[in-house]
Amino acid sequence: MNELSEQEVVRRNSLQELYKLGINPFPPEAFEVNANSEEIKKNFDAEANNYQDVVIAGRIMGRRIMGKASFTEIQDEKGRIQLYFNRDIICPDEDKTLYNTVFKKLLDIGDIIGITGSAFTTQTGELSIRVKSFKILSKALRPLPIVKEKDGKSYDAFTDPEQRYRQRYVDLIVNSHVRETFVKRSKVINSMREFFNARDYLEVETPILQPIPGGASARPFVTHHNALNIPLYLRIANELYLKRLIVGGFEGVYEFAKDFRNEGMDKTHNPEFTVMEIYVAYKDYNWMMDFTEQMLEKVAMDINGTTELTYGENQVNFKAPFARVTMLDSIKEYTGFDLNGKSEDEIRDVCKEIGLNVDDSMGKGKLIDEIFGEKCEHNYIQPTFITDYPVEMSPLCKKHRDNDELTERFELFVNGKELANAYTELNDPIDQKARFEEQLKLSEKGDDEAMFIDQDFVRALEYAMPPTSGMGIGIDRLVMFMTNQESIQEVLLFPQMRPEKKKVVATDAEFEARGVATELITLVRKAGVNTIEELKQQAVNKFHGQICGLRKKMKLEIKNPTVDQVKAWIEG
Helix, strand or coil: CCCCCHHHHHHHHHHHHHHHCCCCCCCCCCCCCCCCHHHHHHHCCCCCCCCCCEEEEEEEEEEECCCCEEEEEEEECCEEEEEEEEHHHHCCCCCCHHHHHHHHHHCCCCCEEEEEEEEEECCCCCEEEEEEEEEEEECCCCCCCCCEEECCEEECCCCCHHHHHHCHHHHHHHCHHHHHHHHHHHHHHHHHHHHHHCCCCEECCCCCEECCCCCCCCCCCEEEECCCCEEEEECCCCHHHHHHHHHCCCCEEEEEEEEECCCCCECCECCEEEEEEEEEECCCHHHHHHHHHHHHHHHHHHHHCCCEEEECCEEEECCCCCEEEEHHHHHHHHHCCCCCCCCHHHHHHHHHHCCCCCCCCCCHHHHHHHHHHHHCHHHCCCCEEEECCEHHHCCCECECCCCCCEECEEEEEECCEEEEEEEEECCCHHHHHHHHHHHHHHHHCCCCCCCCCCHHHHHHHHCCCCCEEEEEEEHHHHHHHHHCCCCHHHHCCCCCCCCCCCCCCCCHHHHHHCCCCHHHHHHHHHCCCCCHHHHHCCCHHHHHHHHHHHHHHCCCCCCCCCHHHHHHHHHC
16 A cells, blocks of 8 residues: 555644544535536626625635635636635634634645635735635545646646546546536537437437347457346447337437447547437438438537537538548549459459458458548548448448449548448348348358347347438547547546556665665655655655655654765666
8 A cells, every 4th residue: 555645644634633623524414505606707796796695615726825814716617716715704703713723724725615705806806705604515635736837838737648537537627628528528419419309209228238239240248147147248239229119119219328349449449438329210311311410510500609620630510511422432532443343352352452451251341341441531521421331331231222232321421530320221121131141151250240140130120110211420429529639538537448557666675775774765755756666767956855854844863865875766
Protein backbone atom coordinates (compact mmCIF):
# COMPACT_ATOMS: atom_id res chain seq x y z
CA MET A 1 0.00 0.00 0.00
CA ASN A 2 1.38 3.43 -1.00
CA GLU A 3 2.10 5.88 1.77
CA LEU A 4 -0.01 9.00 1.92
CA SER A 5 1.42 12.15 0.40
CA GLU A 6 2.09 15.17 2.60
CA GLN A 7 -1.12 16.88 1.44
CA GLU A 8 -3.18 13.75 2.06
CA VAL A 9 -1.81 13.56 5.61
CA VAL A 10 -2.69 17.23 6.19
CA ARG A 11 -6.24 16.71 4.94
CA ARG A 12 -6.78 13.69 7.15
CA ASN A 13 -5.52 15.67 10.12
CA SER A 14 -8.00 18.43 9.25
CA LEU A 15 -10.72 15.80 9.08
CA GLN A 16 -9.98 14.70 12.63
CA GLU A 17 -9.92 18.30 13.83
CA LEU A 18 -13.39 18.84 12.37
CA TYR A 19 -14.68 15.80 14.24
CA LYS A 20 -13.14 17.15 17.46
CA LEU A 21 -15.06 20.40 16.91
CA GLY A 22 -18.29 18.43 16.62
CA ILE A 23 -18.56 19.00 12.85
CA ASN A 24 -19.53 16.05 10.66
CA PRO A 25 -17.67 16.59 7.37
CA PHE A 26 -19.99 14.10 5.63
CA PRO A 27 -23.46 15.08 6.95
CA PRO A 28 -26.41 12.82 6.01
CA GLU A 29 -29.16 15.44 5.68
CA ALA A 30 -30.19 17.07 2.40
CA PHE A 31 -28.94 20.55 1.54
CA GLU A 32 -31.65 22.20 -0.56
CA VAL A 33 -30.28 24.85 -2.95
CA ASN A 34 -32.42 27.53 -4.58
CA ALA A 35 -30.05 28.85 -7.25
CA ASN A 36 -26.97 28.01 -9.33
CA SER A 37 -23.96 30.01 -10.50
CA GLU A 38 -25.17 30.42 -14.09
CA GLU A 39 -28.64 31.61 -13.06
CA ILE A 40 -27.28 34.20 -10.64
CA LYS A 41 -24.75 35.55 -13.14
CA LYS A 42 -27.39 35.80 -15.83
CA ASN A 43 -30.19 37.37 -13.80
CA PHE A 44 -28.63 39.38 -10.96
CA ASP A 45 -29.69 43.03 -11.03
CA ALA A 46 -28.06 45.33 -8.47
CA GLU A 47 -30.83 47.92 -8.80
CA ALA A 48 -33.55 45.30 -8.32
CA ASN A 49 -31.55 43.95 -5.38
CA ASN A 50 -32.54 40.37 -6.21
CA TYR A 51 -30.87 37.16 -5.04
CA GLN A 52 -30.66 38.39 -1.46
CA ASP A 53 -31.55 35.00 0.04
CA VAL A 54 -29.34 32.64 -1.95
CA VAL A 55 -28.71 29.01 -0.99
CA ILE A 56 -26.04 27.49 -3.21
CA ALA A 57 -23.57 24.61 -3.01
CA GLY A 58 -20.39 23.67 -4.85
CA ARG A 59 -16.78 22.59 -4.76
CA ILE A 60 -14.05 24.98 -3.59
CA MET A 61 -11.77 25.67 -6.57
CA GLY A 62 -9.78 28.64 -5.30
CA ARG A 63 -9.17 30.64 -2.11
CA ARG A 64 -7.64 34.00 -1.17
CA ILE A 65 -7.28 34.01 2.59
CA MET A 66 -6.71 37.40 4.21
CA GLY A 67 -7.45 38.75 7.67
CA LYS A 68 -11.07 38.97 8.65
CA ALA A 69 -12.26 38.97 5.02
CA SER A 70 -11.49 36.36 2.38
CA PHE A 71 -12.64 35.22 -1.05
CA THR A 72 -13.38 31.70 -2.25
CA GLU A 73 -14.45 30.45 -5.66
CA ILE A 74 -16.86 27.51 -5.84
CA GLN A 75 -17.89 25.44 -8.82
CA ASP A 76 -21.31 23.86 -9.30
CA GLU A 77 -22.69 22.02 -12.33
CA LYS A 78 -23.27 25.26 -14.25
CA GLY A 79 -20.00 27.09 -13.62
CA ARG A 80 -18.09 29.08 -11.00
CA ILE A 81 -18.95 31.99 -8.73
CA GLN A 82 -17.04 33.97 -6.13
CA LEU A 83 -17.94 33.89 -2.43
CA TYR A 84 -17.06 36.64 0.04
CA PHE A 85 -16.43 35.50 3.63
CA ASN A 86 -16.40 38.08 6.42
CA ARG A 87 -15.48 36.92 9.90
CA ASP A 88 -17.96 39.13 11.73
CA ILE A 89 -20.87 38.18 9.49
CA ILE A 90 -20.20 34.45 9.86
CA CYS A 91 -19.33 34.72 13.55
CA PRO A 92 -21.40 37.62 14.99
CA ASP A 93 -20.68 36.48 18.57
CA GLU A 94 -17.34 36.38 20.37
CA ASP A 95 -16.55 32.82 19.27
CA LYS A 96 -14.75 33.17 15.92
CA THR A 97 -13.80 29.49 15.59
CA LEU A 98 -15.98 28.90 12.54
CA TYR A 99 -14.06 31.52 10.56
CA ASN A 100 -10.59 31.54 12.13
CA THR A 101 -10.22 27.78 12.43
CA VAL A 102 -12.76 25.94 10.29
CA PHE A 103 -12.80 28.24 7.27
CA LYS A 104 -9.21 29.46 7.28
CA LYS A 105 -7.38 26.33 8.45
CA LEU A 106 -9.50 23.23 7.96
CA LEU A 107 -11.08 23.84 4.53
CA ASP A 108 -9.17 22.90 1.39
CA ILE A 109 -9.52 23.23 -2.37
CA GLY A 110 -11.76 20.38 -3.50
CA ASP A 111 -14.04 20.43 -0.44
CA ILE A 112 -17.75 20.72 -1.12
CA ILE A 113 -19.62 23.33 0.88
CA GLY A 114 -23.12 24.79 1.04
CA ILE A 115 -23.73 28.46 1.81
CA THR A 116 -26.50 30.95 2.40
CA GLY A 117 -25.94 34.55 1.44
CA SER A 118 -26.77 37.51 -0.76
CA ALA A 119 -25.55 38.55 -4.19
CA PHE A 120 -23.62 41.79 -4.64
CA THR A 121 -20.98 43.35 -6.86
CA THR A 122 -17.52 43.98 -5.40
CA GLN A 123 -15.60 47.23 -5.81
CA THR A 124 -13.70 45.61 -8.67
CA GLY A 125 -16.99 44.84 -10.41
CA GLU A 126 -17.12 41.08 -9.82
CA LEU A 127 -20.42 39.45 -8.95
CA SER A 128 -20.08 37.63 -5.63
CA ILE A 129 -22.13 36.05 -2.86
CA ARG A 130 -21.75 37.59 0.61
CA VAL A 131 -21.78 34.51 2.83
CA LYS A 132 -24.05 34.57 5.88
CA SER A 133 -23.48 30.94 6.86
CA PHE A 134 -21.71 27.91 5.45
CA LYS A 135 -21.74 24.16 5.98
CA ILE A 136 -19.21 21.49 5.04
CA LEU A 137 -20.97 18.91 2.87
CA SER A 138 -18.03 16.69 1.90
CA LYS A 139 -14.34 16.81 2.80
CA ALA A 140 -11.88 16.04 -0.03
CA LEU A 141 -9.07 13.81 1.19
CA ARG A 142 -7.08 13.99 -2.06
CA PRO A 143 -5.82 17.26 -3.58
CA LEU A 144 -7.09 18.23 -7.03
CA PRO A 145 -4.70 18.99 -9.87
CA ILE A 146 -5.08 22.76 -10.01
CA VAL A 147 -4.27 24.53 -13.26
CA LYS A 148 -2.05 27.57 -12.73
CA GLU A 149 -1.90 30.42 -15.21
CA LYS A 150 0.88 32.99 -15.63
CA ASP A 151 1.52 35.36 -18.52
CA GLY A 152 -1.20 33.66 -20.55
CA LYS A 153 0.33 30.20 -20.14
CA SER A 154 -1.20 27.26 -18.24
CA TYR A 155 0.83 25.05 -15.91
CA ASP A 156 0.05 21.74 -14.20
CA ALA A 157 -3.00 21.18 -16.42
CA PHE A 158 -4.71 17.80 -16.10
CA THR A 159 -4.18 16.82 -19.74
CA ASP A 160 -2.57 13.37 -19.76
CA PRO A 161 -5.11 11.15 -21.62
CA GLU A 162 -4.26 8.04 -19.60
CA GLN A 163 -4.97 9.82 -16.31
CA ARG A 164 -8.03 11.65 -17.67
CA TYR A 165 -9.77 8.48 -18.89
CA ARG A 166 -8.93 6.46 -15.76
CA GLN A 167 -9.97 9.26 -13.42
CA ARG A 168 -12.83 10.79 -15.39
CA TYR A 169 -14.27 12.16 -12.13
CA VAL A 170 -11.21 14.39 -11.76
CA ASP A 171 -11.28 15.25 -15.47
CA LEU A 172 -14.87 16.46 -15.17
CA ILE A 173 -14.03 18.60 -12.14
CA VAL A 174 -11.03 20.45 -13.54
CA ASN A 175 -11.74 20.49 -17.31
CA SER A 176 -15.06 22.22 -17.90
CA HIS A 177 -14.97 21.60 -21.68
CA VAL A 178 -15.14 17.86 -21.00
CA ARG A 179 -18.48 18.26 -19.24
CA GLU A 180 -19.78 20.14 -22.28
CA THR A 181 -18.91 17.19 -24.54
CA PHE A 182 -21.10 14.86 -22.49
CA VAL A 183 -23.92 17.38 -22.29
CA LYS A 184 -23.86 17.43 -26.10
CA ARG A 185 -23.82 13.63 -26.18
CA SER A 186 -27.08 13.58 -24.24
CA LYS A 187 -28.54 16.21 -26.58
CA VAL A 188 -27.62 14.09 -29.63
CA ILE A 189 -29.58 11.13 -28.28
CA ASN A 190 -32.52 13.32 -27.27
CA SER A 191 -32.60 14.95 -30.72
CA MET A 192 -32.75 11.56 -32.42
CA ARG A 193 -35.41 10.33 -30.01
CA GLU A 194 -37.54 13.41 -30.77
CA PHE A 195 -37.20 12.71 -34.50
CA PHE A 196 -38.37 9.10 -34.10
CA ASN A 197 -41.14 9.81 -31.60
CA ALA A 198 -42.58 12.54 -33.81
CA ARG A 199 -43.21 9.75 -36.35
CA ASP A 200 -44.81 7.47 -33.72
CA TYR A 201 -42.01 4.88 -33.74
CA LEU A 202 -41.78 2.81 -30.57
CA GLU A 203 -38.65 2.71 -28.39
CA VAL A 204 -38.02 -0.85 -27.14
CA GLU A 205 -35.46 -2.92 -25.23
CA THR A 206 -34.01 -6.23 -26.37
CA PRO A 207 -31.73 -8.79 -24.63
CA ILE A 208 -28.05 -8.12 -24.04
CA LEU A 209 -27.35 -11.74 -23.05
CA GLN A 210 -28.14 -13.83 -26.12
CA PRO A 211 -27.95 -17.57 -26.89
CA ILE A 212 -26.76 -16.73 -30.43
CA PRO A 213 -24.73 -13.60 -31.25
CA GLY A 214 -26.55 -12.56 -34.40
CA GLY A 215 -27.15 -9.47 -36.50
CA ALA A 216 -23.54 -8.69 -37.47
CA SER A 217 -20.23 -10.23 -38.43
CA ALA A 218 -18.05 -9.81 -35.34
CA ARG A 219 -16.25 -11.77 -32.62
CA PRO A 220 -18.47 -11.93 -29.50
CA PHE A 221 -17.74 -11.99 -25.79
CA VAL A 222 -18.71 -15.34 -24.30
CA THR A 223 -19.99 -15.99 -20.78
CA HIS A 224 -21.70 -18.89 -19.00
CA HIS A 225 -25.09 -19.15 -17.31
CA ASN A 226 -24.56 -21.40 -14.29
CA ALA A 227 -28.20 -22.27 -13.56
CA LEU A 228 -28.99 -23.21 -17.18
CA ASN A 229 -25.47 -24.56 -17.82
CA ILE A 230 -25.32 -22.95 -21.26
CA PRO A 231 -22.99 -20.48 -22.97
CA LEU A 232 -24.36 -16.99 -23.55
CA TYR A 233 -23.00 -14.14 -25.61
CA LEU A 234 -22.98 -10.39 -25.08
CA ARG A 235 -24.89 -9.02 -28.04
CA ILE A 236 -22.96 -7.78 -31.03
CA ALA A 237 -26.11 -6.25 -32.55
CA ASN A 238 -29.80 -5.95 -31.73
CA GLU A 239 -31.01 -6.36 -35.30
CA LEU A 240 -32.60 -9.82 -35.21
CA TYR A 241 -34.68 -9.11 -32.11
CA LEU A 242 -35.96 -5.83 -33.52
CA LYS A 243 -37.00 -7.54 -36.74
CA ARG A 244 -38.87 -10.17 -34.69
CA LEU A 245 -40.92 -7.23 -33.35
CA ILE A 246 -41.73 -6.15 -36.91
CA VAL A 247 -42.96 -9.71 -37.52
CA GLY A 248 -45.06 -9.31 -34.36
CA GLY A 249 -46.92 -6.34 -35.78
CA PHE A 250 -45.06 -3.20 -34.70
CA GLU A 251 -44.50 -1.04 -37.77
CA GLY A 252 -41.67 1.11 -36.44
CA VAL A 253 -39.29 0.21 -33.58
CA TYR A 254 -35.97 1.59 -32.42
CA GLU A 255 -33.47 1.02 -29.63
CA PHE A 256 -30.46 2.84 -28.21
CA ALA A 257 -28.36 -0.17 -27.26
CA LYS A 258 -25.07 -1.17 -25.72
CA ASP A 259 -23.30 -3.66 -28.00
CA PHE A 260 -20.09 -5.55 -27.35
CA ARG A 261 -17.43 -6.87 -29.72
CA ASN A 262 -14.36 -8.78 -28.62
CA GLU A 263 -12.06 -7.06 -31.04
CA GLY A 264 -9.29 -4.46 -31.13
CA MET A 265 -9.20 -1.10 -29.38
CA ASP A 266 -8.06 2.10 -31.06
CA LYS A 267 -9.02 5.76 -31.42
CA THR A 268 -12.33 4.88 -33.09
CA HIS A 269 -13.19 1.49 -31.51
CA ASN A 270 -14.13 0.49 -27.97
CA PRO A 271 -15.23 -3.07 -27.10
CA GLU A 272 -18.41 -1.68 -25.51
CA PHE A 273 -20.20 0.90 -27.63
CA THR A 274 -23.60 2.53 -28.16
CA VAL A 275 -25.65 2.10 -31.32
CA MET A 276 -29.11 3.10 -32.39
CA GLU A 277 -31.00 0.69 -34.64
CA ILE A 278 -34.38 1.45 -36.20
CA TYR A 279 -36.68 -0.73 -38.35
CA VAL A 280 -39.69 0.59 -40.25
CA ALA A 281 -42.20 -1.62 -42.08
CA TYR A 282 -43.25 -1.02 -45.69
CA LYS A 283 -40.09 1.01 -46.47
CA ASP A 284 -36.93 0.37 -48.50
CA TYR A 285 -33.34 1.58 -48.44
CA ASN A 286 -34.09 4.54 -50.73
CA TRP A 287 -36.62 5.83 -48.18
CA MET A 288 -34.12 5.14 -45.40
CA MET A 289 -31.45 7.27 -47.09
CA ASP A 290 -33.85 10.22 -47.14
CA PHE A 291 -34.84 9.52 -43.52
CA THR A 292 -31.20 9.28 -42.34
CA GLU A 293 -30.02 12.51 -43.94
CA GLN A 294 -33.04 14.40 -42.58
CA MET A 295 -32.35 13.06 -39.10
CA LEU A 296 -28.65 13.99 -39.17
CA GLU A 297 -29.40 17.47 -40.47
CA LYS A 298 -31.75 17.95 -37.49
CA VAL A 299 -29.16 16.62 -35.02
CA ALA A 300 -26.48 18.99 -36.33
CA MET A 301 -28.81 21.96 -36.06
CA ASP A 302 -30.02 20.98 -32.57
CA ILE A 303 -26.50 20.51 -31.21
CA ASN A 304 -24.48 23.22 -32.93
CA GLY A 305 -27.01 25.53 -34.56
CA THR A 306 -25.57 24.84 -38.01
CA THR A 307 -25.10 21.95 -40.43
CA GLU A 308 -21.51 23.03 -41.13
CA LEU A 309 -19.08 21.48 -38.66
CA THR A 310 -15.33 21.43 -38.20
CA TYR A 311 -13.85 17.97 -37.75
CA GLY A 312 -10.08 17.94 -37.40
CA GLU A 313 -8.75 19.78 -40.44
CA ASN A 314 -11.92 19.29 -42.48
CA GLN A 315 -15.18 21.17 -42.85
CA VAL A 316 -18.12 18.75 -42.97
CA ASN A 317 -21.63 19.76 -43.99
CA PHE A 318 -24.62 17.69 -42.83
CA LYS A 319 -27.06 19.62 -45.01
CA ALA A 320 -29.28 17.19 -46.93
CA PRO A 321 -29.21 15.70 -49.52
CA PHE A 322 -26.02 13.62 -49.29
CA ALA A 323 -24.08 12.21 -52.26
CA ARG A 324 -24.83 8.59 -53.32
CA VAL A 325 -22.24 6.28 -54.93
CA THR A 326 -22.39 2.52 -55.52
CA MET A 327 -19.64 0.42 -53.92
CA LEU A 328 -18.41 -1.10 -57.17
CA ASP A 329 -18.33 2.32 -58.86
CA SER A 330 -16.26 3.59 -55.92
CA ILE A 331 -13.80 0.70 -56.23
CA LYS A 332 -13.54 1.25 -59.98
CA GLU A 333 -12.90 4.98 -59.45
CA TYR A 334 -10.13 4.55 -56.88
CA THR A 335 -8.45 1.32 -58.08
CA GLY A 336 -9.24 1.16 -61.79
CA PHE A 337 -10.64 -2.38 -61.43
CA ASP A 338 -14.22 -3.29 -62.36
CA LEU A 339 -15.31 -6.13 -60.05
CA ASN A 340 -18.71 -6.68 -61.68
CA GLY A 341 -19.12 -10.42 -62.39
CA LYS A 342 -15.68 -11.30 -60.99
CA SER A 343 -15.18 -14.64 -59.18
CA GLU A 344 -13.65 -15.03 -55.71
CA ASP A 345 -10.29 -16.11 -57.19
CA GLU A 346 -10.26 -13.18 -59.62
CA ILE A 347 -10.97 -10.72 -56.81
CA ARG A 348 -8.23 -12.32 -54.69
CA ASP A 349 -5.82 -11.73 -57.59
CA VAL A 350 -6.91 -8.08 -57.74
CA CYS A 351 -6.18 -7.74 -54.03
CA LYS A 352 -2.68 -9.07 -54.52
CA GLU A 353 -2.11 -6.86 -57.54
CA ILE A 354 -2.96 -3.69 -55.57
CA GLY A 355 -0.81 -4.76 -52.62
CA LEU A 356 -3.33 -6.04 -50.07
CA ASN A 357 -2.58 -8.90 -47.69
CA VAL A 358 -5.31 -11.54 -48.01
CA ASP A 359 -5.62 -15.21 -47.08
CA ASP A 360 -7.64 -18.25 -48.12
CA SER A 361 -10.13 -17.89 -45.23
CA MET A 362 -11.44 -14.66 -46.75
CA GLY A 363 -14.50 -15.13 -48.94
CA LYS A 364 -15.63 -12.88 -51.77
CA GLY A 365 -17.38 -10.44 -49.45
CA LYS A 366 -14.38 -10.05 -47.13
CA LEU A 367 -12.08 -9.49 -50.13
CA ILE A 368 -14.28 -6.74 -51.56
CA ASP A 369 -14.59 -5.18 -48.13
CA GLU A 370 -10.80 -5.18 -47.82
CA ILE A 371 -10.40 -3.38 -51.16
CA PHE A 372 -12.97 -0.74 -50.31
CA GLY A 373 -11.63 -0.24 -46.79
CA GLU A 374 -8.03 0.20 -47.90
CA LYS A 375 -8.45 2.09 -51.17
CA CYS A 376 -11.76 3.97 -51.12
CA GLU A 377 -13.46 4.86 -47.85
CA HIS A 378 -10.92 7.44 -46.67
CA ASN A 379 -11.78 9.61 -49.71
CA TYR A 380 -15.31 10.37 -48.51
CA ILE A 381 -15.04 13.43 -46.29
CA GLN A 382 -18.49 14.88 -46.91
CA PRO A 383 -21.44 12.66 -45.91
CA THR A 384 -21.79 10.08 -48.69
CA PHE A 385 -24.03 7.03 -49.03
CA ILE A 386 -22.10 4.05 -50.45
CA THR A 387 -24.79 1.79 -51.91
CA ASP A 388 -25.50 -1.58 -53.55
CA TYR A 389 -23.06 -3.92 -51.81
CA PRO A 390 -22.22 -7.37 -53.26
CA VAL A 391 -24.52 -10.08 -51.87
CA GLU A 392 -21.63 -11.91 -50.17
CA MET A 393 -21.04 -8.92 -47.89
CA SER A 394 -24.61 -8.67 -46.61
CA PRO A 395 -26.17 -11.90 -45.33
CA LEU A 396 -29.20 -10.12 -43.80
CA CYS A 397 -29.98 -7.84 -46.73
CA LYS A 398 -32.44 -8.23 -49.61
CA LYS A 399 -31.03 -8.76 -53.11
CA HIS A 400 -31.09 -5.76 -55.39
CA ARG A 401 -34.28 -5.43 -57.43
CA ASP A 402 -32.23 -5.00 -60.65
CA ASN A 403 -29.14 -7.16 -60.03
CA ASP A 404 -29.09 -10.48 -58.12
CA GLU A 405 -25.36 -10.15 -57.41
CA LEU A 406 -25.93 -6.99 -55.34
CA THR A 407 -27.98 -6.08 -52.27
CA GLU A 408 -30.07 -3.06 -51.36
CA ARG A 409 -27.70 -1.79 -48.71
CA PHE A 410 -25.98 1.48 -47.94
CA GLU A 411 -23.35 2.67 -45.53
CA LEU A 412 -22.95 6.34 -44.72
CA PHE A 413 -19.37 7.58 -44.67
CA VAL A 414 -18.28 10.85 -43.08
CA ASN A 415 -14.68 12.04 -42.87
CA GLY A 416 -13.53 8.67 -44.21
CA LYS A 417 -15.32 6.66 -41.50
CA GLU A 418 -18.51 4.58 -41.51
CA LEU A 419 -21.26 6.27 -39.53
CA ALA A 420 -24.43 4.34 -40.47
CA ASN A 421 -25.41 1.04 -42.08
CA ALA A 422 -28.82 0.24 -43.57
CA TYR A 423 -30.70 -2.33 -45.67
CA THR A 424 -33.83 -3.14 -47.44
CA GLU A 425 -34.25 -6.06 -45.06
CA LEU A 426 -34.29 -9.64 -46.27
CA ASN A 427 -37.70 -11.13 -45.43
CA ASP A 428 -37.58 -14.32 -47.54
CA PRO A 429 -37.02 -17.11 -44.97
CA ILE A 430 -35.69 -19.58 -47.55
CA ASP A 431 -33.15 -17.08 -48.89
CA GLN A 432 -32.24 -16.08 -45.31
CA LYS A 433 -31.52 -19.68 -44.31
CA ALA A 434 -29.35 -20.17 -47.38
CA ARG A 435 -27.38 -17.00 -46.51
CA PHE A 436 -26.84 -18.27 -42.95
CA GLU A 437 -25.55 -21.57 -44.35
CA GLU A 438 -23.06 -19.67 -46.53
CA GLN A 439 -21.85 -17.93 -43.38
CA LEU A 440 -21.43 -21.33 -41.73
CA LYS A 441 -19.12 -22.38 -44.57
CA LEU A 442 -17.00 -19.28 -43.97
CA SER A 443 -16.82 -20.16 -40.29
CA GLU A 444 -15.61 -23.64 -41.19
CA LYS A 445 -12.89 -22.03 -43.32
CA GLY A 446 -11.64 -20.19 -40.22
CA ASP A 447 -13.53 -16.89 -40.32
CA ASP A 448 -14.23 -16.30 -36.59
CA GLU A 449 -16.43 -13.28 -37.42
CA ALA A 450 -18.90 -15.20 -39.62
CA MET A 451 -22.53 -15.16 -38.47
CA PHE A 452 -24.14 -17.97 -36.49
CA ILE A 453 -27.27 -19.64 -37.85
CA ASP A 454 -30.26 -18.35 -35.88
CA GLN A 455 -32.98 -20.94 -36.50
CA ASP A 456 -35.53 -19.06 -34.38
CA PHE A 457 -35.10 -15.95 -36.49
CA VAL A 458 -35.70 -18.02 -39.64
CA ARG A 459 -38.81 -19.42 -37.96
CA ALA A 460 -40.00 -15.86 -37.25
CA LEU A 461 -39.58 -14.94 -40.91
CA GLU A 462 -41.67 -17.97 -41.87
CA TYR A 463 -44.62 -16.23 -40.21
CA ALA A 464 -44.04 -13.39 -42.74
CA MET A 465 -42.27 -10.10 -42.10
CA PRO A 466 -43.56 -7.13 -44.10
CA PRO A 467 -41.16 -5.29 -46.45
CA THR A 468 -38.91 -3.41 -44.05
CA SER A 469 -35.94 -1.09 -44.02
CA GLY A 470 -33.53 -0.97 -41.08
CA MET A 471 -30.69 1.35 -40.16
CA GLY A 472 -28.02 1.33 -37.46
CA ILE A 473 -25.88 4.29 -36.49
CA GLY A 474 -22.90 4.46 -34.14
CA ILE A 475 -23.77 6.98 -31.44
CA ASP A 476 -20.18 7.28 -30.18
CA ARG A 477 -18.87 8.13 -33.63
CA LEU A 478 -21.74 10.54 -34.29
CA VAL A 479 -20.94 12.37 -31.06
CA MET A 480 -17.29 12.52 -32.13
CA PHE A 481 -18.34 14.34 -35.30
CA MET A 482 -20.72 16.67 -33.48
CA THR A 483 -18.11 17.67 -30.85
CA ASN A 484 -14.95 17.60 -33.02
CA GLN A 485 -13.27 14.80 -31.05
CA GLU A 486 -10.80 12.54 -32.83
CA SER A 487 -10.73 9.82 -30.17
CA ILE A 488 -13.69 7.69 -29.09
CA GLN A 489 -12.35 7.81 -25.52
CA GLU A 490 -13.20 11.54 -25.46
CA VAL A 491 -16.93 10.82 -25.90
CA LEU A 492 -17.18 7.82 -23.54
CA LEU A 493 -17.42 8.70 -19.86
CA PHE A 494 -15.59 5.53 -18.85
CA PRO A 495 -13.76 3.99 -21.84
CA GLN A 496 -12.24 0.55 -21.57
CA MET A 497 -8.62 0.80 -20.47
CA ARG A 498 -5.76 -1.64 -20.31
CA PRO A 499 -5.06 -2.85 -16.76
CA GLU A 500 -3.39 -0.14 -14.72
CA LYS A 501 0.22 -0.93 -14.01
CA LYS A 502 0.75 -1.12 -10.29
CA LYS A 503 3.70 0.86 -9.07
CA VAL A 504 6.19 -1.34 -7.23
CA VAL A 505 7.34 0.60 -4.18
CA ALA A 506 11.07 0.41 -3.50
CA THR A 507 12.16 -1.21 -0.24
CA ASP A 508 14.30 0.57 2.35
CA ALA A 509 17.19 -1.67 1.32
CA GLU A 510 16.89 -0.46 -2.30
CA PHE A 511 16.98 3.17 -1.21
CA GLU A 512 19.97 2.44 1.04
CA ALA A 513 21.73 0.84 -1.91
CA ARG A 514 21.42 4.21 -3.71
CA GLY A 515 23.15 5.86 -0.76
CA VAL A 516 20.07 7.24 1.04
CA ALA A 517 20.72 7.19 4.79
CA THR A 518 18.21 5.08 6.72
CA GLU A 519 16.89 8.04 8.71
CA LEU A 520 16.25 10.02 5.49
CA ILE A 521 14.18 7.37 3.69
CA THR A 522 10.97 8.57 5.39
CA LEU A 523 11.59 12.08 4.00
CA VAL A 524 12.16 10.70 0.48
CA ARG A 525 8.81 8.90 0.65
CA LYS A 526 7.07 11.96 2.12
CA ALA A 527 8.33 13.90 -0.91
CA GLY A 528 6.28 11.52 -3.06
CA VAL A 529 9.20 9.42 -4.30
CA ASN A 530 8.42 5.73 -3.83
CA THR A 531 10.43 4.02 -6.56
CA ILE A 532 14.04 4.15 -7.73
CA GLU A 533 12.81 5.24 -11.16
CA GLU A 534 11.02 8.22 -9.60
CA LEU A 535 14.18 9.05 -7.64
CA LYS A 536 16.23 9.12 -10.87
CA GLN A 537 13.81 11.64 -12.39
CA GLN A 538 14.22 14.27 -9.65
CA ALA A 539 16.01 17.59 -10.21
CA VAL A 540 18.92 17.70 -7.75
CA ASN A 541 18.54 21.19 -6.26
CA LYS A 542 14.75 21.11 -6.14
CA PHE A 543 14.68 17.69 -4.47
CA HIS A 544 17.35 18.74 -2.00
CA GLY A 545 15.20 21.72 -1.04
CA GLN A 546 12.16 19.46 -0.59
CA ILE A 547 14.00 17.08 1.71
CA CYS A 548 15.41 19.90 3.84
CA GLY A 549 12.01 21.59 4.03
CA LEU A 550 10.30 18.38 5.14
CA ARG A 551 12.95 17.74 7.81
CA LYS A 552 12.37 21.22 9.23
CA LYS A 553 8.58 20.94 9.02
CA MET A 554 8.55 17.53 10.74
CA LYS A 555 11.05 18.82 13.37
CA LEU A 556 13.32 15.80 12.97
CA GLU A 557 16.56 15.76 14.94
CA ILE A 558 18.69 14.68 11.97
CA LYS A 559 21.13 16.43 9.67
CA ASN A 560 20.13 17.70 6.26
CA PRO A 561 21.80 15.85 3.38
CA THR A 562 24.21 17.84 1.26
CA VAL A 563 23.48 18.70 -2.37
CA ASP A 564 26.25 16.29 -3.42
CA GLN A 565 24.69 13.48 -1.41
CA VAL A 566 21.28 14.06 -3.07
CA LYS A 567 22.99 14.16 -6.47
CA ALA A 568 24.56 10.77 -5.72
CA TRP A 569 21.14 9.29 -4.84
CA ILE A 570 19.70 10.50 -8.13
CA GLU A 571 22.60 9.74 -10.45
CA GLY A 572 23.68 6.52 -8.74
